[in-house]
Amino acid sequence: MSTYRVTGKGRVDTSRAVNFTFDGKTYTGAAGDTVASALLANGVHLMGRSFKYHRPRGAIAAGSEEPNALIGTRRGAGRFEPNTRATVQEIWPGLETTSQNKFPSLKWDVGAVNDAAYMLFSAGFYYKTFMWPKSFWDKVYEPFIRAAAGLGVSPTENDPDTYASRYLHCDILIVGAGPAGLAAARTAAGKGLSVVVVDENAEMGGSILSEPQATINGTPAWDWLKSELADLKAAGVKLMTRTTAIGYYHENMIGMVEKLTDHLTDLPKDTPRERMWRVRAKQVVLAQGALEKPLVFHGNDRPGVMLAGSAQTYLNRYGVLVGKRPAVITSHDSAWFSAFDMQDAGAKVQAIVDTRHNVRDDLLAMARERGITVKTGHTATATAGRLRVSKLRVNPVNSGTVGAGEWIGCDCVLMSGGWTPSLHLFSHTKGKLTWDEDMTTFLPDETPEDCVIAGAGRGLWGIEAVLNDGATRATEVLEALSAATDAPTFTVGEDRTGSGITMRELPTDRSPGKAKAFVDYQNDVTAKDLRLAVREGMRSIEHVKRYTTNGMATDQGKMSNINGLNIASDALGKRQPEVGLTTFRPPYTPTTFGAFAGYHRGDHFEVTRKTQIDPWAEANGAVFEPVGQWRRAWYFPKGGETMDQAVSRECAATRNSVGIFDASTLGKIEVVGPDAVEFMNRMYTNPWTKLAPGRCRYGLLLGDDGFIRDDGVIGRLSQDRFHVTTTTGGAARVLNMMEDYLQTEWPDLNVWLTSTTEQWSTIALNGPNAAKLLAPFVEGVELTEATFPHMSCVECTVAGFPARLFRVSFTGEIGFEVNVPAPHGRALWEKLWEAGQQYGITAYGTETMHVLRAEKGYIIVGQDTDGTVTPYDCDMGWAIGKAKPDFVGKRGLARPDLMDHSNRKHLVGLLTDDNSKLEEGAQIVFDPNQPLPMTMVGHVTSSYDTGTMGRPIALALVKGGLEKMGDTVYIPMPDRTISAKITGTVFLDPENSRLKIKEGDA
Amino acid sequence: MLLIHCPYCEETLPEAEFAYAGQAHVIRPENPSGETDEQWEEFLFIRENPKGPHYERWRHIHGCGRFFNALRDTVSDRFYTTYKAGEPRPDLSDFLGDDA
Amino acid sequence: MSISISPLNPTVIGDTAAVRVAQMAPVGRLSLRARGDLAALNGALGLTLPTKIGTRATAGDLSAACLGPDEWVLTMPEGDVAGVEAALAGAYDALPHSVTNISAREVTFEITGPMAETLMTIGCPRDMASMGEGAVRRTLFDTATVVLWRDGADAFRMDVWNSFAGFVAQTLETGCRELAADMARAG
Structure with missing residues (x-):
C-alpha cells in the first residue's frame, strides 16, 4: 500500500495494483487511478515545470481543468502524446509517462534561470524584448522563440491509431452526469424520448463521487448513484462516459469526443482510439457544474498547493491523502469540509485560515x-519549500492593514477562492x-439555442439544490418537447451547502511588485502582469488577455478568467x-487532430476519383497528377526516362503514328428536351440552331461578366439531344451554373440536364494512323x-460496345473520341492497344496532351485564362454567335472596359530569342531598362x-x-533578362492539313 | 451547422446537403443588351451586405438539386423561412413584427 | 485507402456480425425528367410515377423513385432498358421529357445487418430515422453524393458514382469492422 493511500476510502480497486512509469521510474497505483492520483498516492507532487519560467509545478486540480500537470504519454512507437493532463489520464499496466518543459531533469532544470530573470519576462515581454536591433530577428530572436515556444514535444512518428466519427440525433442531450445531469435524465427517462447523457469522466456521478457522506432520498449517495445509473440504462437512456462535449454549434449541434482506448492495456482490434460525435439534439441540458478558483498569492503555484475541492476528490474518490499535514487557506465554506474530511482520514490539519472575519x-x-x-481574517503572503511546499506564511488583516506574518509548517496547502460556473x-x-454581484461571478442568462443550464452551472450550491434544479430544468425541456411531466423531488442528508x-x-505586507502570485498557471501570468498591462494602457479585457496571455493556455481560462477579470477590473x-x-x-478541452480528421487521414484523406482505365495506367508505369478530385495519368516513362524524355517520345509517336489517351474525366452533360437548342443558344456563345444532328462544335461558355468560364466540344445527337463536354475540373461547376440559369432565369424552357460524366469511358485516339486503327472496330x-x-458525331458500335463516336482533335492530328459505357472502357482500351501495336501505338498522359494542344494554340481554360479573359482577348471572336x-456574357462583352481592346491583355505566342524555355507565371515587361x-x-x-x-x-x-x-518583350528573371518575340498562337500546321483523313488511311 | 428547410423536399435537413448561392431576387433582365452600363453594373456587381435579415439563395445540391430562396438573419444565422424559386419575396414584417 | 471496385465484377466489401456490405450486380437505370400531366408517361411505364420526393412505386421489375420535383430514377433489369426507353419515346409527343441512360454511371452497395442503420450514421448527416422503410433519398454520405434506398429496418441500398465507389466502399468497410468491435465490447 502506498504511503498516502487511505484504506477504506475511494472508489479505486487497491486489490488490483497497476504499475506504470513516470520519468523512467516505476510507480504502483490502483485500478481506477489517474496518473495524478497514483503519483499523489506515492507522495509525488512535482509533475512538471511551467512553460515560461520553468517553475516546478504539481497538480492543482483533479479534473480536466488542470493547468499544470501536463505530461507526455507513450504506448510504443508512434503512440506518444504530449500535454496530456495527468489528472485525466487513467493508468494501465505498462503506461509510460514523462514530465515536460524540463532539461536535463524535472528536479534540476536549466530553463529555470528564466524564473530568476523574471523582470525580463513580464507582461508583453514578447512585444518589448524582440524589437531591436532589426538584424537580430533572423539569427537570434526567431531561433530563440522557436526553441522556447510550444508546450511539450510534438510526436515525430506517424500516428498508428485510427479515429472515427458518427452523427447522432436525439431528443435531449444532457452534458454532465453530476447530480443536476442525472436528475434531469431521471426526469426525462421513460417518456419515449431519446435521451443521451455524456460525461468526460471515466465514471458518472460528478460531485457525488467526492461526497460519499451524503444520503439521497435516504440512501447513501454512492448506493443511490449505482442504482440510478442502472435504472437510467434500463430505461433506454444512452450513457456515455469518457466523452467530452467540446463545442456547442448552431441549431443545437454539439461536438463530442469519445476516448475509447487511452485507458486500456490492450488495444482492441478495429476499435478507434477516439470518435467524434456530431450530435443534433432537439433540446440540450447543460449540467457541467462549477470550477473552483485558486486564491492569488505569492507562491500559490508551489507543488503541494492545491484546490481544496480537488484534495477532497483525491481523498474520497481515489482514497489518496494529498498530504498529511495540510494547511488550508480559503474564502469559501467548502474548503472547511475538505479539511474536516482529511482530518477524519488521518491527516493533521495544521490550520484553517480564512480570509473572512466571520465564519459560520x-x-x-x-x-x-x-x-x-x-485563523479568520487572515491573508496568505508566501509559501516556501524547494520542490514541494513546506510552509505557508499567513498574516492577520485588520481594517485593510496587513499585520505581522507567521509561518505554518505543512506538507500541502489547500486553497479555495470559491466557485465559478462552467460557462464554456x-x-x-x-x-x-x-x-x-453577491456571488461576484457571471451567470448564464439568455441563449438563442434550445438549451437550459442546470445546477452548479448556474450558481447553485449543495447536492439537494442541484438535484432539484436538474429535475425542474428538465421539465422545461420536456414541455418544449410536448412531454410535460412533474419534476421528481430529492431530499439530501449531510448536504454541504455553503457560501x-x-x-x-x-x-x-510585502512589495506587490515582487509577488509571484499566479492567475494563469500554465502561461505563467501573475496578478502583477495584469496590473502592469492596465498601467501600460490596455483598456479592453481582450487586449489585457492578449498582452498578458492570461486565459490563452490550453485550459482556456478555466482557472484564470474570473480571477483575471476581478484583478483587471x-x-x-x-x-x-x-x-x-x-x-x-x-x-472545451484540448482535442487531437485525429478526432477532427476521423476517417479522413493518410490516403483516405479525401476522395481520389479514378477512371475505369486507371488500373491499366498504373500497371503500365504511369506517373499521375491530381486534376480536381481526379488522378490522371501524367506521363508514361519507359525504362528510366525523365519526364521530358517521356513527353517528347509520346508527342513524337502521336504526331507520327497514333497515340491513345484516357479522356474519361472530361465532364459530360446530356441536354435533352424540345427547348434544348434554345437553351444551348442562351448558355454558350456559339450559334447552335443550324448545327445538324450528327455534327459537333467547339463551344465557349462565359459568365455574364463576359469572361471565359469553360469550353468543350458539343455534339448534337438528335434534334432534341446534345452531348455537352466540359473541362475535367469544370464539370460540376458548369452543371451547377446551367441548372442555376435554367431553374431560376428560364424556368419556362422544356429542357433537362443530366450528368453523364461517369456514364462513359472516353478514349481519345490521335495521329495520322488513328482512323486506320479504329476503322475495323466501328x-x-x-x-x-x-x-x-x-x-462529326454518331451513335454506333465500337468493338461490339454501344458507343458515341466523336471526330474531334485537341492535337491538330486526325482525332477520335470513343465513348463506351464506363465499365467497358478498360476492355476497349486493351483491344485498341493490342491492335495498335502494328502502328507502334503509344499511350500518352496529360502533359503530352498539353504540349500537343499548345503547338496548335488551343487554350486550356484555367491555365491560359484566369477568369479575366474574354474570347476577344484570345482572338476567338469566331466562336461568338453575333446574330x-x-x-x-453577351452584354458583359459590351462593357466599356472590355471594349477597350488595345488596352486588354491578349493571348499571344512567345518565342525566346535565345531558344530558352520560359517559366510559366513569369512576368513580362516592354522595357527592361x-x-x-x-x-x-x-x-x-x-x-x-x-x-x-x-x-x-x-x-x-x-x-x-x-x-x-x-x-x-522582356522577361526579367532573378539571374538574367530573357527577350522574346510576340507571335501568333498557332505554331504548327496553321492550314489544318494534318486533320484530314487521306484516301487509304482508313 | 445550420438546419435548412428545403421547400421542395418539405424536410428540414443539415446544412451539409446544401450550397449557398448568393443574394436572392437579383433578376437577369429580359434583354440584357438593352441595359445601360449603369443598369448592367447594378445587376452584375452590386449586392447587399446587410447585418440582419437577408434574402438569399441556396441549392439543395446533395438532395433534390433545386435552387430556392431563404430569409436568413446574418447575425444569428437563423432562417426565418425558405420558399420556392419564383415565389414572391415574403414580407419581413411577417417574421419580425414591428421590428421590421 | 480506397477499395478497387469493378462495376462488372461485384464483390463483398465487408461482412461482420454487425453489418454486411456487398456490391450488387449491375442494373438498368434511367434518369427520367418531366413536368406537367404525367399521364402519358404513367401509361407508357405501366406505373404511376410518385410525385412526393423520397417515395417510390413499383410495377413488376420496374421501379420509379422520385428524387426531385421533376426527377425520377427508374430501375429495371439491364435487358429491359431498351424497351422502357422505346415506350417512353412513344410518349414524347404527348409529354416532352428527358430520358438518359445512367446504367453505367454508378454502382450499388447493399447494406444489411443489425447495425446497418448505425453504419449509415458514420457518413450521413441527415437523421436516418427520417427515412422509413421504402424511402429513398439523394443525400450525402461522407463526401459523396449518393442515392440511398431503405428497403427495411436493417436493409439499405446505396448508389454511388463509379469514381467515388472505391472511397465510399473503404469507409463502409472500416465501419463494418468498427461496429463489429463495438458489438463485441458491448457483449
Missing part, C-alpha cells in the same frame, strides 16, 4: 471538535451572461460587468473524310519544350499583344 458557527464548532487551529459551452451558443466571498490577489477602476469577459472558444459508320468528316439576341518597380504588362501562361517544333514555345497574356506581332 457550525464550521467553527466542527473545527473545534477536531482540534483544528482556525453556454458561451459557445452566443449566450448572454449576467453579472451576479464565500470573492478575493482579488490577497493582501500582502480593479486596476481599471470599473465594475466587472463593465469590463466583460473574454470569449470562451471551442474546444460498325455503323465509315471513317472517311466524306462519310465522317472532322467535327443571337442574347447569350450568357526602366527603373524599379517595373511596369508589368503580362505573364507567361504556358511554356513547353517541343520536339515537334525543335524549340521551346510559350503562350502569354500580353497587353495589346495582338497588335504587337513581331515585337520584342
